[in-house]
Amino acid sequence: MLAAGAGLAGLFGGAWAAEQGLVVATITGGVGGGLMMAITCMMVNFVYVFGMGIPAASGKVLNDPITGDSQKEFKSQGTEGHGLPFVSFVGGVIGGFLGGAGGTIIYLQLLTLYEATLPAVMSMRPEQVMPIAVAAAGIFAVGLFLVNAVLTAYNITGTIEGPHDPKFKRWPRAIVASAVASALCGFLAILIVAM
Amino acid sequence: MSVKIEVIEGGIPHQKIMIGGLVGTLVCLYLTYLNVLTNTEMFAFFGGLAMVIALIWGSHTIKVLCSYGIGTGVPSAGMIAFGSGVIAMVLATKPVFGMAAPIVATVLAALVGFILGYISNNILNMKIPAMVQALTEMAIVGALSLMGFAALMTGGFTFAGLTTGSVSMLGLSISSTANSFIGGALSVAHLLPLHSCWELSQSSTRSTQLSDLAGNRTGCLC
Numbered sequence: 001m002l003a004a005g006a007g008l009a010g011l012f013g014g015a016w017a018a019e020q021g022l023v024v025a026t027i028t029g030g031v032g033g034g035l036m037m038a039i040t041c042m043m044v045n046f047v048y049v050f051g052m053g054i055p056a057a058s059g060k061v062l063n064d065p066i067t068g069d070s071q072k073e074f075k076s077q078g079t080e081g082h083g084l085p086f087v088s089f090v091g092g093v094i095g096g097f098l099g100g101a102g103g104t105i106i107y108l109q110l111l112t113l114y115e116a117t118l119p120a121v122m123s124m125r126p127e128q129v130m131p132i133a134v135a136a137a138g139i140f141a142v143g144l145f146l147v148n149a150v151l152t153a154y155n156i157t158g159t160i161e162g163p164h165d166p167k168f169k170r171w172p173r174a175i176v177a178s179a180v181a182s183a184l185c186g187f188l189a190i191l192i193v194a195m
Numbered sequence: 196m197s198v199k200i201e202v203i204e205g206g207i208p209h210q211k212i213m214i215g216g217l218v219g220t221l222v223c224l225y226l227t228y229l230n231v232l233t234n235t236e237m238f239a240f241f242g243g244l245a246m247v248i249a250l251i252w253g254s255h256t257i258k259v260l261c262s263y264g265i266g267t268g269v270p271s272a273g274m275i276a277f278g279s280g281v282i283a284m285v286l287a288t289k290p291v292f293g294m295a296a297p298i299v300a301t302v303l304a305a306l307v308g309f310i311l312g313y314i315s316n317n318i319l320n321m322k323i324p325a326m327v328q329a330l331t332e333m334a335i336v337g338a339l340s341l342m343g344f345a346a347l348m349t350g351g352f353t354f355a356g357l358t359t360g361s362v363s364m365l366g367l368s369i370s371s372t373a374n375s376f377i378g379g380a381l382s383v384a385h386l387l388p389l390h391s392c393w394e395l396s397q398s399s400t401r402s403t404q405l406s407d408l409a410g411n412r413t414g415c416l417c
Binding site: 147174176177189 | 270
């Protein structure tokens with residue numbers, strides 16, 4: 001769910017900066033996605049720490065890999081950890097950045113393709129086609145993003161804490177699955193103007 | 196995940212709902228074509244009926260998938276249905292396909308859904324027996340319910356009608372694409388919360404009524 005959210009947030013950021021070239025738009029999209037994750041993670045800790053008085057503690061590792069803080073004393077017995085330890089926050093922001101940047105690249109590539117080909121396909125003037133190209137590229141990008149987000153969620157089957165979680169070792173499988181699914185969906189998205 | 200927790204009991208057999216759902220949706224989608232034949236717009240409501248039938252079918256498919264104890268994957272199933280459905284549906288509205296659009300959408304969605312099901316079952320090691328079939332069905336449900344929603348608003352299922360038309364909604368003029376996207380997402384994603392909260396052993400009546408309601412409500416919004 002958060003992967004889809006970060007991708008969509010990044011997509012909005014990237015679409016806003018689409019005029020300024022691939023590099024600027026991709027970085028803007030990445031920052032949008034990362035920012036969304038950072039705000040979400042921070043609000044979670046606000047609610048946990050100040051609202052309920054629960055310290056953030058990981059149940060998967062003894063010490064936080066980045067800060068080195070020990071986790072065990074703060075973890076309630078019978079739980080798998082609670083709140084968002086620093087490493088989860090950093091992992092989430094990096095993931096959000098990558099997700100947002102990826103979503104923006106999909107959108108920009110499809111937009112460039114549709115802007116170039118739709119006037120001929122629909123026999124309309126380029127300026128008339130612009131809103132249609134934006135809508136179609138946006139819809140395909142969101143569709144692609146939902147598929148990718150769900151497949152990666154299926155890979156970890158349930159929950160994951162961050163890059164320190166043992167389940168994180170499964171990521172090569174997710175890359176293969178996402179690559180195949182994205183290639184398939186991207187191919188269909190190109191077919192709409194190519195045939 | 197590979198452990199089968201409980202099989203659904205009671206209610207109508209899934210095979211029957213699947214065949215009825217597919218045939219009913221396609222028939223209703225084609226009935227909107229009466230608009231073109233008789234040169235009116237009043238047959239567009241068949242698109243809404245198509246959406247409702249597709250949603251009932253989809254809700255039952257999710258129920259089958261849920262009976263394997265998929266847990267957190269339940270909301271995701273609706274997201275993947277919407278994601279793969281919208282891609283197949285927009286491609287099928289291409290002018291080249293013309294009247295065959297609903298059938299093309301079904302075939303394309305089945306293809307996409309099957310490949311995604313294969314990926315999640317074999318590459319991602321989900322190993323759920325019903326996974327491939329369920330994701331195939333969910334993709335078709337996503338595509339056909341979105342197409343039904345598009346037909347409900349624009350009176351047809353063509354790319355031109357979908358992209359150039361606009362619908363007045365709550366006093367705002369919104370393009371049909373955006374509207375069918377929002378409405379479709381609303382109804383397809385609605386299946387999920389409804390399904391995460393019910394028990395497996397009960398008969399299918401309540402959940403089908405709820406998804407029926409979800410479809411009707413989004414239909415009424417137009």
